Amino acid sequence: MSSKSTKKSSATKKSSTTKTKTKTPAKSKPKATKKPTTKAKAKTTKATPKATTKVIKATDYAALLQRAREQIPPEVFDQPRFRVPEVDSFIQGTRTVVRNYKDITDTLRRDPKHLLRYLAHELATAGEIRSPQAFFNGRFSSRVFEELIGKYTDEFVVCPVCHRPDTEIRREDRLLILVCSACGGRTPLKG
Ligand SMILES: [Zn+2]
Secondary structure, eight states, X not given: OOOOOOOOOOOOOOOOSSOOOOOOXXXXXXXXXXXXXXXXXXXXXXXXXXXXXXXXXXXXXXXXHHHHHHHSOTHHHHSOOOOOOOOOEEEETTEEEETTHHHHHHHHTSOHHHHHHHHHHHTTSOEEXXXXXXXXXXXXXXXXXXXXXXXXXXXXXXXXXXXXXXXXXXXXXXXXXXXXXXXXXEEEEOO
8 A cells, every 4th residue: 555655744943932831731531623723922921830620510510410311201210221241351361251241141132142243253353152151362351342242232232213122133034123122113233
């Protein structure tokens, strides 16, 4: 492919007589849009860094959350939140063992082989089930599994119509359909 051979390091030197240290507040929150600060003013006064209070107060946040919650129909909260067990995994040599694999697939009520295929594919590795555990070639953190299982849950467990997990996967002809027993929704699945 094309290699970046013409990489110009254009060091824009601005003739600044006074060195001004631009202190960027090391906020850990990555902002989506960074405003290009083109201001290159040489400050004459010693700028004592003022602690800008951009942090949203916890109380304000709670109030916002409370207000948002009031907009949501109450039946949403009647449903016990669908919880997938935390992934209990450890690394054994060059492999990763998911200790509570059966527990996870039992909760999801999905075929353990189906989830295994999904995870192995996403991790680009091979896996095998030795119930109640599952083994994957390579070293992966439990966090990685949790993220993938979350994605799997969204795609293959939770009904996109009513957002409940009371579903099953049915094979009809050559199609896989997510059938919801709560709302009757039928969602074709890919793969
Ligand atoms: Zn549904």
